[in-house]
Amino acid sequence: xxxxxxxxxxxxxxxxxxxxxxxxxxxxxxxxxxxxxxxxxxxxxxxxxxxxxxxxxxxxxxxxxxxxxxxxxxxxxxxxxxxxxxxxxxxxxxxxxxxxxxxxxxxxxxxxxxxxxxxxxxxxxxxxxxxxxxxxxxxxxxxxxxxxxxxxxxxxxxxxxxxxxxxxxxxxxxxxxxxxxxxxxxxxxxxxxxxxxxxxxxxxxxxxxxxxxxxxxxxxxxxxxxxxxxxxxxxxxxxxxxxxxxxxxxxxxxxxxxxxxx
Amino acid sequence: xxxxxxxxxxxxxxxxxxxxxxxxxxxxxxxxxxxxxxxxxxxxxxxxxxxxxxxxxxxxxxxxxxxxxxxxxxxxxxxxxxxxxxxxxxxxxxxxxxxxxxxxxxxxxxxxxxxxxxxxxxxxxxxxxxxxxxxxxxxxxxxxxxxxxxxxxxxxxxxxxxxxxxxxxxxxxxxxxxxxxxxxxxxxxxxxxxxxxxxxxxxxxxxxxxxxxxxxxxxxxxxxxxxxxxxxxxxxxxxxxxxxxxxxxxxxxxxxxxxxxxxxxxxxxxxxxxxxxxxxxxxxxxxxxxxxxxxxxxxxxxxxxxxxxxxxxxxxxxxxxxxxxxxxxxxxxxxxxxxxxxxxxxxxxxxxxxxxxxxxxxxxxxxxxxxxxxxxxxxxxxxxxxxxxxxxxxxxxxxxxxxxxxxxxxxxxxxxxxxxx
Numbered sequence: 001x002x003x004x005x006x007x008x009x010x011x012x013x014x015x016x017x018x019x020x021x022x023x024x025x026x027x028x029x030x031x032x033x034x035x036x037x038x039x040x041x042x043x044x045x046x047x048x049x050x051x052x053x054x055x056x057x058x059x060x061x062x063x064x065x066x067x068x069x070x071x072x073x074x075x076x077x078x079x080x081x082x083x084x085x086x087x088x089x090x091x092x093x094x095x096x097x098x099x100x101x102x103x104x105x106x107x108x109x110x111x112x113x114x115x116x117x118x119x120x121x122x123x124x125x126x127x128x129x130x131x132x133x134x135x136x137x138x139x140x141x142x143x144x145x146x147x148x149x150x151x152x153x154x155x156x157x158x159x160x161x162x163x164x165x166x167x168x169x170x171x172x173x174x175x176x177x178x179x180x181x182x183x184x185x186x187x188x189x190x191x192x193x194x195x196x197x198x199x200x201x202x203x204x205x206x207x208x209x210x211x212x213x214x215x216x217x218x219x220x221x222x223x224x225x226x227x228x229x230x231x232x233x234x235x236x237x238x239x240x241x242x243x244x245x246x247x248x249x250x251x252x253x254x255x256x257x258x259x260x261x262x
Numbered sequence: 263x264x265x266x267x268x269x270x271x272x273x274x275x276x277x278x279x280x281x282x283x284x285x286x287x288x289x290x291x292x293x294x295x296x297x298x299x300x301x302x303x304x305x306x307x308x309x310x311x312x313x314x315x316x317x318x319x320x321x322x323x324x325x326x327x328x329x330x331x332x333x334x335x336x337x338x339x340x341x342x343x344x345x346x347x348x349x350x351x352x353x354x355x356x357x358x359x360x361x362x363x364x365x366x367x368x369x370x371x372x373x374x375x376x377x378x379x380x381x382x383x384x385x386x387x388x389x390x391x392x393x394x395x396x397x398x399x400x401x402x403x404x405x406x407x408x409x410x411x412x413x414x415x416x417x418x419x420x421x422x423x424x425x426x427x428x429x430x431x432x433x434x435x436x437x438x439x440x441x442x443x444x445x446x447x448x449x450x451x452x453x454x455x456x457x458x459x460x461x462x463x464x465x466x467x468x469x470x471x472x473x474x475x476x477x478x479x480x481x482x483x484x485x486x487x488x489x490x491x492x493x494x495x496x497x498x499x500x501x502x503x504x505x506x507x508x509x510x511x512x513x514x515x516x517x518x519x520x521x522x523x524x525x526x527x528x529x530x531x532x533x534x535x536x537x538x539x540x541x542x543x544x545x546x547x548x549x550x551x552x553x554x555x556x557x558x559x560x561x562x563x564x565x566x567x568x569x570x571x572x573x574x575x576x577x578x579x580x581x582x583x584x585x586x587x588x589x590x591x592x593x594x595x596x597x598x599x600x601x602x603x604x605x606x607x608x609x610x611x612x613x614x615x616x617x618x619x620x621x622x623x624x625x626x627x628x629x630x631x632x633x634x635x636x637x638x639x640x641x642x643x644x645x646x647x648x649x650x651x652x653x654x655x656x657x658x659x660x661x662x663x664x665x666x667x668x669x670x671x672x673x674x675x676x677x678x679x680x681x682x683x
Contacts (some may be wrong), residue, residue, distance in 0.1 A: 088330075129616075255370065
């Protein structure tokens with residue numbers, strides 16, 4: 001019995017050491033990518049392009065505020081400028097990493113606030129190739145992370161981390177992330193399905209320093225299977241504006257303060 | 263057949279126009295706070311002609327202009343429609359909303375024509391006591407036309423834990439029901455054609471008051487409601503019984519008290535809503551022409567089953583007070599309703615092709631009335647500015663006297679095409 005345990009210990013020892021390191025890298029990356037500052041705001045222009053080259057536009061202001069530690073709860077307030085059929089719609093998310101989000105949608109045509117059922121954080125965000133997880137993050141505890149190698153990408157030293165979902169029913173098989181050793185921002189991500197086929201590629205196309213925070217201001221998600229891609233350009237990015245808690249309320253969902261959303 | 267051809271040619275013309283418009287650049291729209299749409303909306307009966315012999319339940323071209331100005335804390339909002347009705351060939355202007363407002367720290371005010379939507383129901387209403395247009399709903403118009411604006415004053419008070427909305431409506435606005443020209447409406451006194459309507463006059467004491475206090479209770483959106491006003495469904499007062507020659511259409515007084523909670527539960531969103539309608543002009547339930555007081559209850563659940571697919575279900579019940587008084591007072595020949603009226607609804611929604619295609623199915627079924635109303639619909643966003651929708655309103659039931667059963671012959675196929683700018 002002891003012999004078996006010893007064998008097991010030896011077999012799993014190096015793996016566990018690696019896993020801990022990879023976990024730290026992923027946590028640090030998430031803190032930089034999705035949790036920087038106390039609050040954050042950007043006016044986002046998304047260009048969705050289908051395989052025929054037809055382009056659709058989504059323009060929105062996204063305001064995010066952190067509650068608690070990095071990796072913890074967050075609130076999101078989203079106001080749509082374009083396209084016309086969703087103009088003046090607002091969308092609010094209370095994000096909890098370990099349980100389902102609370103989501104509310106305001107439909108201006110009938111002045112109605114509606115709760116939205118949200119289980120699948122891997123659903124498309126506003127019809128784009130980005131999922132809710134891509135916008136607001138995925139619980140790092142949901143995956144097993146392994147450091148595959150250390151490499152160079154675009155002249156930068158990177159960690160290449162593999163993340164595999166613990167849940168067996170997940171439709172995605174694994175994700176490979178190229179994480180900048182200096183800034184800890186993800187420079188590239190590859191999403192594989194359960195058959196180990198590459199499905200989607202994320203690239204951070206432009207990184208700017210905003211109030212001392214390295215920020216991905218242009219990013220693309222390309223779906224190789226559907227040949228559909230989405231590019232998101234972050235304009236008017238800002239941090240630590242002192243966003244008030246009261247913004248994330250039914251009152252402002254129905255009547256968003258113009259100063260906040262512009 | 264001619265109607266179908268006309269329907270198709272009109273639909274084709276609008277689609278071409280919409281496609282053309284969608285290609286053109288209308289950049290000015292983004293510099294002015296002026297937006298709106300141009301829309302074609304047609305609905306044709308598939309079973310029988312309308313009672314007046316025509317085939318279209320709805321045939322209309324409509325333009326909406328929306329002006330939204332908001333200097334500092336003030337706002338001015340106007341939503342004006344212009345339409346041409348193809349069924350009775352009239353041009354109309356309709357102010358959907360027009361209000362001015364001010365937003366301060368912890369409070370806001372709005373005065374003018376406004377649309378309000380309260381409660382947790384999906385096309386089932388308890389504490390949403392504001393006027394609705396059921397003709398629009400049954401004849402395949404875009405859903406927003408089911409709600410009617412009211413000329414009113416709204417005040418909001420907002421604190422960290424609790425908020426209040428108070429609405430005063432000095433001008434009464436009834437619900438709109440399907441017209442007898444376009445729908446086979448059940449009318450137990452159809453032989454009496456001499457009718458006149460008396461709506462509540464705009465006096466201080468007739469001013470309707472609606473209050474909603476709300477906040478978050480254990481992660482649930484919770485609201486309490488109060489309303490003092492009138493039923494928006496008409497009552498009919500005959501000049502004499504059993505051989506009336508004249509009917510007075512009027513709206514009895516009503517108070518309602520209610521509550522709702524909505525939040526995350528069972529991997530979805532759960533809602534519970536209840537209300538009590540106090541029939542103030544028929545306290546003991548013995549007046550047959552005025553509705554009895556009743557309790558209303560709604561249980562709703564929605565859940566995302568997989569990516570871009572959501573299912574929702576509702577159970578709704580009305581429980582009539584003083585049922586034996588109602589039975590005793592009911593004139594002979596009038597259909598008797600059950601003490602408990604129940605309704606179940608189901609909504610299924612699937613988005614496809616990066617959410618540019620939406621397939622949906624909404625169905626009502628009443629176990630007590632044994633009638634139904636089902637609407638499958640497909641909506642396609644051709645581009646960012648043009649969308650098309652087509653659907654089928656299907657009614658039926660065991661009896662011709664019930665809410666949906668009366669429209670058994672009024673099934674209609676509808677299309678909506680809209681260019682937005």
